[in-house]
Amino acid sequence: MASLIACPHCGPRPKEEFTVRGDAGIARPVPDAGEDAWYAYVYLRDNPRGRHKEHWHHTSGCRRWLVVERDTMTHAIYAVSDAGTQDASTRGETA
């Protein structure tokens, strides 16, 4: 059975229609944060096992960015929402 992602705009769609960007919880540093902070933001990623949030782009559908909460071990999907409706802390932005 194909894995389906319930896009809030298009309904349940096969995962092949989406492109994964990665962790939705990474905070973008302030412009003058320094080289180490920018290096970590651009290149360093955790590889979590279990439930976490990721950015997915509905490339072959509505072309919206989504936040998908899923389990990386079981591939179970718990929640899908439009990334544009998330508050700043959920999007990984800092003040």
Ligand SMILES: [Zn+2]
């Ligand atoms: Zn969609």
